Amino acid sequence: MAEKNNEKSSESDKSRQLEEYTIDYANKPLTTRQGLKVNDTNNSLKAGVRGSTLLEDFLLREKITSFDHERIPERIVHARGSAAHGYFELTKNIKKYSKAGIFTDTSRKTPVFVRFSTVAGSKGSTDLARDVRGFAVKFYTKEGTWDLVGNNMPIFFIQDAMKFPDLIHSVKPEPNNEIPQAASAHDTFYDFVSKTTETLHNHIWVMSDRGIPRSYRMMEGFGIHTFRLINEEGKSHFVKFHWKPKLGVHSVTWDEAVKISGADSDFHRRDLWDAIDSGNFPEWQLGIQVVAEEDEHKFDFDLLDPTKLIPEEMVPVEIIGRMVLNKNPENFFAETEQVAFLPGNIVPGIDFTNDPLLQGRLFSYRDTQLSRLGSPNFHQIPINRPVAESYVNQRDGHMQMEIPKGQTAYFPNALGGGCPYLSKVADGAFESYQERIDAKKIRGRSESFSDHFSQPALFYRSLADWEKEHVISAYSFELGKCNHEEIKSRMLFIIGQIDSNLAKRVADNLGMEIPEDIDRPLNQSIGADAVVEDHQPGSKKIYLEKSPVLSQANTKFDTIATRQIAFLVADGFHMQSFQAMRKALENEKAVVKIIAPHGGMVKCDEGMDHKVDAAIMTTESVLFDAIYIPGGKKSVNVLKEESKFLKFINEAFSHCKSIAADGEGEHLLETSSIKEYKEDEAILINEKPELFIDAISRHRNWKRMQVAQKIPV
Numbered sequence: 001m002a003e004k005n006n007e008k009s010s011e012s013d014k015s016r017q018l019e020e021y022t023i024d025y026a027n028k029p030l031t032t033r034q035g036l037k038v039n040d041t042n043n044s045l046k047a048g049v050r051g052s053t054l055l056e057d058f059l060l061r062e063k064i065t066s067f068d069h070e071r072i073p074e075r076i077v078h079a080r081g082s083a084a085h086g087y088f089e090l091t092k093n094i095k096k097y098s099k100a101g102i103f104t105d106t107s108r109k110t111p112v113f114v115r116f117s118t119v120a121g122s123k124g125s126t127d128l129a130r131d132v133r134g135f136a137v138k139f140y141t142k143e144g145t146w147d148l149v150g151n152n153m154p155i156f157f158i159q160d161a162m163k164f165p166d167l168i169h170s171v172k173p174e175p176n177n178e179i180p181q182a183a184s185a186h187d188t189f190y191d192f193v194s195k196t197t198e199t200l201h202n203h204i205w206v207m208s209d210r211g212i213p214r215s216y217r218m219m220e221g222f223g224i225h226t227f228r229l230i231n232e233e234g235k236s237h238f239v240k241f242h243w244k245p246k247l248g249v250h251s252v253t254w255d256e257a258v259k260i261s262g263a264d265s266d267f268h269r270r271d272l273w274d275a276i277d278s279g280n281f282p283e284w285q286l287g288i289q290v291v292a293e294e295d296e297h298k299f300d301f302d303l304l305d306p307t308k309l310i311p312e313e314m315v316p317v318e319i320i321g322r323m324v325l326n327k328n329p330e331n332f333f334a335e336t337e338q339v340a341f342l343p344g345n346i347v348p349g350i351d352f353t354n355d356p357l358l359q360g361r362l363f364s365y366r367d368t369q370l371s372r373l374g375s376p377n378f379h380q381i382p383i384n385r386p387v388a389e390s391y392v393n394q395r396d397g398h399m400q401m402e403i404p405k406g407q408t409a410y411f412p413n414a415l416g417g418g419c420p421y422l423s424k425v426a427d428g429a430f431e432s433y434q435e436r437i438d439a440k441k442i443r444g445r446s447e448s449f450s451d452h453f454s455q456p457a458l459f460y461r462s463l464a465d466w467e468k469e470h471v472i473s474a475y476s477f478e479l480g481k482c483n484h485e486e487i488k489s490r491m492l493f494i495i496g497q498i499d500s501n502l503a504k505r506v507a508d509n510l511g512m513e514i515p516e517d518i519d520r521p522l523n524q525s526i527g528a529d530a531v532v533e534d535h536q537p538g539s540k541k542i543y544l545e546k547s548p549v550l551s552q553a554n555t556k557f558d559t560i561a562t563r564q565i566a567f568l569v570a571d572g573f574h575m576q577s578f579q580a581m582r583k584a585l586e587n588e589k590a591v592v593k594i595i596a597p598h599g600g601m602v603k604c605d606e607g608m609d610h611k612v613d614a615a616i617m618t619t620e621s622v623l624f625d626a627i628y629i630p631g632g633k634k635s636v637n638v639l640k641e642e643s644k645f646l647k648f649i650n651e652a653f654s655h656c657k658s659i660a661a662d663g664e665g666e667h668l669l670e671t672s673s674i675k676e677y678k679e680d681e682a683i684l685i686n687e688k689p690e691l692f693i694d695a696i697s698r699h700r701n702w703k704r705m706q707v708a709q710k711i712p713v
């Protein structure tokens with residue numbers, strides 16, 4: 001029991017550590033950095049009130065100099081992100097696989113800091129870009145910090161770190177005109193993708209709804225690489241890490257993404273912040289796929305190839321823990337911007353594999369933190385400080401925050417009593433897994449990495465029809481934005497290798513033909529002295545017809561918690577229906593927002609004032625998950641006259657959202673473009689709140705998709 005209490009304290013250990021560095025400015029005087037009290041921060045020191053500013057003005061110099069240096073380089077990738085604090089709890093001991101404290105001790109609450117991000121855009125770009133999302137978790141474990149720096153997709157674009165700069169240079173704004181921002185739909189990206197077929201698997205995930213999530217809280221997370229778990233006996237198992245969101249995996253449509261980018265480009269950031277602020281803590285389960293060492297070669301793909309997933313039907317995901325995010329950062333810069341993730345941050349019981357992408361990452365992240373944060377002492381920044389105590393001999397450098405005592409900073413030493421001393425593995429020291437390697441030094445790629453089509457094809461086959469339609473539209477949009485015919489043509493040929501119907505539909509949209517063949521090599525990821533023919537991607541294999549978990553049609557649909565519901569009202573709305581619906585939705589933890597023709601207050605038919613959350617001219621239907629219109633003749637007559645309310649309804653309908661109306665509320669629907677489509681299971685007129693709740697929990701009524709496309713919005 002004593003042990004348990006002790007372990008439990010570890011979550012608060014990190015909070016206490018952060019509190020030590022947190023400064024409260026309430027009731028405090030303004031001072032200089034030296035603590036000198038200040039009586040004027042509005043005027044510089046001048047030779048007369050209309051005279052020139054004096055060099056003597058140390059207050060002006062301190063203020064301006066500090067301002068001049070307020071920025072640090074933004075991350076070269078994943079620049080735009082948002083983060084939160086929380087904890088991880090192990091629900092199932094996996095001692096048989098790993099000796100890590102975090103995987104053996106179910107009584108611990110390990111503090112975490114999690115940063116979500118887009119990849120390509122700059123720090124100020126929109127949250128709704130079609131892109132991969134970063135999902136980086138810092139576990140402050142008692143044995144040292146472990147960083148699981150993953151994405152919301154289970155695979156990556158390339159197989160070898162050597163190609164990362166090429167990938168990123170191709171997707172970032174083009175170097176001559178710095179266009180486009182936070183968008184992959186341009187020539188250089190497709191020039192690269194069409195010549196690098198290993199990108200296709202991650203690429204088709206980005207073209208799917210996974211590339212435009214509804215919320216960070218509704219995304220899966222993946223460690224991507226195969227890692228190792230090492231148990232007390234030193235035995236290794238291969239492992240893939242999965243985060244499964246409690247709210248299921250949900251997305252918006254491309255039309256919404258485009259409009260949200262204008263209406264609220266902080267949509268995901270705000271959503272995460274508001275959910276935590278209101279006590280609706282985001283939650284994920286941690287799952288593992290474990291493969292025995294002896295089964296390393298039993299698959300049709302290579303476990304070391306980061307462009308491949310292990311279908312869950314082949315190796316099920318075992319749920320072993322849960323992560324809850326329960327606290328927003330105090331300060332964006334100090335925490336979210338300065339947090340430094342390093343895939344090389346590891347603890348005993350977990351280890352790396354030879355995945356050539358992972359190996360490159362182990363180098364890159366420390367290097368990039370040096371240029372972002374400016375000093376090897378970045379681990380001393382409060383958000384980066386481990387909970388485990390750290391004693392190193394590398395101590396000098398910019399911004400040393402500690403005062404290391406003593407005469408020695410080297411090992412071995414006698415003068416310092418041999419300290420800091422070495423530990424034994426039995427006492428918790430890290431020891432790399434002793435993998436046997438017997439190989440030639442070679443710059444090249446394993447033949448087992450050359451299947452580039454089977455898994456994108458498996459992904460596409462596994463999607464529901466509506467998801468396939470979204471993928472077709474996404475490819476059509478992206479390629480439609482390219483200016484070079486030969487790039488589009490090459491792409492059509494290549495996606496034809498994934499699925500001929502997909503390529504045909506995209507070709508029709510582009511008004512192009514799919515070429516019968518294109519210049520070889522298809523894939524340029526070949527070794528220096530390789531024969532081109534030997535290094536073509538292999539032809540598509542079908543080792544699994546479908547993997548249902550890859551489709552969002554099979555995600556969880558059991559809650560409406562935190563869903564944003566717009567109540568459209570004007571003076572005179574029917575209080576009874578309003579109140580009954582509101583209560584029912586809020587009981588299920590949905591968030592009700594009153595949208596009215598103006599700000600301030602609206603009066604219901606019982607004469608009470610209700611605070612308006614947003615005036616119609618300040619908001620858009622794409623920011624909501626569903627709409628409700630209570631009865632009340634007077635109210636509905638006003639709403640009918642405002643075209644923005646009709647646009648609001650038409651758009652929600654076209655995005656396949658649920659709409660409910662009571663009493664005269666129906667008249668508003670009849671005035672909108674959806675009047676003919678009332679035979680729709682997510683259009684509920686004078687129905688019980690339970691049916692509306694059920695419809696919202698199903699996220700969207702995709703059966704409406706064809707009809708919805710006819711609505712002019």
Ligand code: HDE
Binds near residue numbers: 149
């Ligand atoms: Fe990253 N990546 N990456 N990456 N990555 C960075 O590190 C890099 C890769 C990922 O919220 C950078 O601190 C290389 C895969 C996330 O702060 C940089 C390669 C995966 C984040 C870097 C990869 C990721 C980064 C930029 C190929 C998923 C944001 C700033 C070998 C498993 C972390 C920074 C945060 C950030 C390099 C590939 C995920 C430059 C060289 C694969 C979530 O070091």
